[in-house]
Amino acid sequence: MQTDIRFPIGLLFTIVGVLITVYGVFTRGAEMYQRSLGININIWAGICLTVFGAAMLVFAIRAQSRERRAVTGK
Amino acid sequence: MHIHAGVIDYAIMAIYVTFVLGIGWVLKRNMKTSADFLTSGKSIPAWITGLAFISTNLGALEVIGMGASGAKYGVTTCHFYWIGAIPAMVFLGVFMMPFYYGSKARSVPEYLKLRFNEKTRGFNAITFAIMTILASGISMFAMAKLMQILLGWDFNLSILASAVIVLVYTGLGGLTSAIYNEVLQFFLIVAGFVPLVFLALKDAGGWSSVQARLHVVAANAGYAPDAWTRSWAHLGSPAANPMGINWFALVMGLGFVLSFGYWCTNFLVVQRAMAAKSMSAARSTPLIGAIPKMFIPILVILPGMIAIALTSRQGSGFSIIGADGKPDYNNTIPLMLGHFLPSGVLGLGLTALMASFMSGMAGNVTAFNTVWTYDIYQSYIRPGQSDKHYLRMGHFATIFGTIVSMGAAYLAANFNNIMDFLQLIFAFVNAPLFATFLLGMFWKRATGNAAFIGLVTGTFSAAIHHGLTQPAGATSFIKGGWLGHVVYTYPSEMAQNFWTAIFAWSICFVVTIALSFTTRQKKSDEELTGLVYSLTPRIKETGVPWYSQPGTLGVIVVAAAVALNIIFW
Numbered sequence: 001m002q003t004d005i006r007f008p009i010g011l012l013f014t015i016v017g018v019l020i021t022v023y024g025v026f027t028r029g030a031e032m033y034q035r036s037l038g039i040n041i042n043i044w045a046g047i048c049l050t051v052f053g054a055a056m057l058v059f060a061i062r063a064q065s066r067e068r069r070a071v072t073g074k
Numbered sequence: 075m076h077i078h079a080g081v082i083d084y085a086i087m088a089i090y091v092t093f094v095l096g097i098g099w100v101l102k103r104n105m106k107t108s109a110d111f112l113t114s115g116k117s118i119p120a121w122i123t124g125l126a127f128i129s130t131n132l133g134a135l136e137v138i139g140m141g142a143s144g145a146k147y148g149v150t151t152c153h154f155y156w157i158g159a160i161p162a163m164v165f166l167g168v169f170m171m172p173f174y175y176g177s178k179a180r181s182v183p184e185y186l187k188l189r190f191n192e193k194t195r196g197f198n199a200i201t202f203a204i205m206t207i208l209a210s211g212i213s214m215f216a217m218a219k220l221m222q223i224l225l226g227w228d229f230n231l232s233i234l235a236s237a238v239i240v241l242v243y244t245g246l247g248g249l250t251s252a253i254y255n256e257v258l259q260f261f262l263i264v265a266g267f268v269p270l271v272f273l274a275l276k277d278a279g280g281w282s283s284v285q286a287r288l289h290v291v292a293a294n295a296g297y298a299p300d301a302w303t304r305s306w307a308h309l310g311s312p313a314a315n316p317m318g319i320n321w322f323a324l325v326m327g328l329g330f331v332l333s334f335g336y337w338c339t340n341f342l343v344v345q346r347a348m349a350a351k352s353m354s355a356a357r358s359t360p361l362i363g364a365i366p367k368m369f370i371p372i373l374v375i376l377p378g379m380i381a382i383a384l385t386s387r388q389g390s391g392f393s394i395i396g397a398d399g400k401p402d403y404n405n406t407i408p409l410m411l412g413h414f415l416p417s418g419v420l421g422l423g424l425t426a427l428m429a430s431f432m433s434g435m436a437g438n439v440t441a442f443n444t445v446w447t448y449d450i451y452q453s454y455i456r457p458g459q460s461d462k463h464y465l466r467m468g469h470f471a472t473i474f475g476t477i478v479s480m481g482a483a484y485l486a487a488n489f490n491n492i493m494d495f496l497q498l499i500f501a502f503v504n505a506p507l508f509a510t511f512l513l514g515m516f517w518k519r520a521t522g523n524a525a526f527i528g529l530v531t532g533t534f535s536a537a538i539h540h541g542l543t544q545p546a547g548a549t550s551f552i553k554g555g556w557l558g559h560v561v562y563t564y565p566s567e568m569a570q571n572f573w574t575a576i577f578a579w580s581i582c583f584v585v586t587i588a589l590s591f592t593t594r595q596k597k598s599d600e601e602l603t604g605l606v607y608s609l610t611p612r613i614k615e616t617g618v619p620w621y622s623q624p625g626t627l628g629v630i631v632v633a634a635a636v637a638l639n640i641i642f643w
Contacts, residue, residue, distance in 0.1 A: 012093045032416040042418035
């Protein structure tokens with residue numbers, strides 16, 4: 001069986017997403033956000049990445065349990 | 075230009091590197107035969123090979139180059155994606171893939187051997203092997219150079235570190251590892267560049283303000299106001315658009331010869347489709363890849379266009395004008411990253427660039443080790459060994475491929491002209507190749523000797539055309555005219571490239587046909603079954619619903635591409 005690529009993608013994006021979100025929360029109002037036009041882009045990008053990563057993980061886990069059911073069903 | 079990256083940015087890069095190495099380590103247990111290692115054992119789903127298919131071509135040099143061209147030429151740059159990729163990708167999936175995947179060929183050169191003869195394969199395998207190693211070296215050099223400029227990293231250390239990382243993950247997980255990392259890279263590019271495009275567009279006041287600004291840019295450069303925002307309207311004459319080309323050179327040179335030559339015959343990309351788990355997955359690979367491919371210009375060309383718009387607006391706080399007072403096009407994308415992204419997402423953008431440099435190297439290394447092991451070593455050096463022997467050779471080829479790439483990186487660093495020169499020679503080799511494939515796959519009368527001589531003649535005629543012509547304002551022989559007598563001067567380098575390709579293709583096409591009529595076909599119809607269109611039974615897609623069949627997908631993709639061209643006419 002091939003390793004499902006959605007696991008590493010999901011895991012990487014969830015970890016990086018949470019990291020960037022938390023960093024964004026702690027740096028609220030920091031001077032560097034003048035660069036991003038006063039928008040705390042870290043919080044927004046972080047949330048999007050986390051959602052994407054989590055979705056990938058959910059798909060991977062569902063596919064895996066479906067496969068396991070198919071094997072035990074035989 | 076220096077970007078200050080914080081701890082968080084380095085942390086994101088470190089997490090990425092850990093994952094890349096981890097993927098290689100996890101995949102290692104699947105690598106039991108040379109086929110697992112070199113061709114992924116034909117086991118990968120279509121959406122993964124589809125994304126890998128376009129990611130291989132989305133190297134960092136590509137990203138940076140497209141940003142530069144977006145600033146320099148505007149929307150016309152999108153033709154490299156639309157007419158310069160989509161039709162060829164659809165053609166590969168619908169018409170050519172059955173012969174690649176259905177024949178027993180494990181590589182593009184091997185197909186040439188089955189269809190024509192040993193010489194044609196040898197010519198293709200050797201030039202391709204050299205080309206991939208050099209391409210991997212150029213990628214390595216460019217990465218080390220950029221990281222030195224942006225982050226102040228040590229050049230030698232960057233070369234060594236990137237070589238070791240690529241070596242470890244391709245050495246452990248082979249082609250599968252390279253493909254998985256290409257998919258990862260695709261998502262990283264999207265994640266890193268969407269915030270950049272969003273912020274840049276917002277700063278510029280939206281698309282309509284960018285357009286208005288680009289009208290001023292175009293008018294200042296002496297073109298019609300909409301020369302930067304329309305892709306076809308000004309292609310009537312080379313003088314009317316900043317690219318200096320007309321529509322015929324674009325359609326024939328880029329859209330037909332170069333595009334089909336690259337997407338349909340370059341083993342680097344075709345290898346991704348050949349790794350798919352079934353015929354239908356292999357045929358869908360380029361078609362699935364074509365869908366995101368159409369929209370990548372939003373991520374890589376649009377930032378360049380916004381950059382030149384912001385540069386022309388007084389008081390925008392952003393400019394790509396360098397210290398010498400001229401626009402520094404090649405640094406457009408890095409400058410934008412540094413200007414708009416705060417620490418955090420900046421790390422994401424830098425990681426995306428790093429990922430695309432590394433997968434650019436890995437893609438070339440994995441294509442190299444397959445062609446080396448199967449088409450050179452197994453064919454000419456030591457045939458008839460056990461599979462274990464070839465698996466070992468595959469591993470060994472990965473190691474020395476990476477080491478020679480490092481040599482190529484230093485060659486590029488020391489002799490800039492040598493690199494230009496070699497790239498030129500490979501352009502000559504590639505330009506006629508699609509004529510050989512077209513005749514090979516769709517005309518059963520084409521003979522081996524005719525194909526070989528046609529290919530060699532086509533390559534030489536490309537060199538001669540280049541030697542007799544020059545782009546306007548050429549200063550060195552690398553640009554052309556080295557035969558001492560300039561017959562024709564093209565308005566731009568791009569026009570010269572496109573016409574070189576058109577000449578080489580036409581001559582290879584005509585010579586191969588003419589010689590096929592005068593030489594004997596040594597291959598019987600049985601030998602050519604599965605390799606030539608008229609002798610191969612049509613595939614009936616069973617169990618695949620009509621809406622996800624390659625033909626249907628192809629029509630949808632082409633219709634979408636036509637719509638984009640009309641919108642930005």
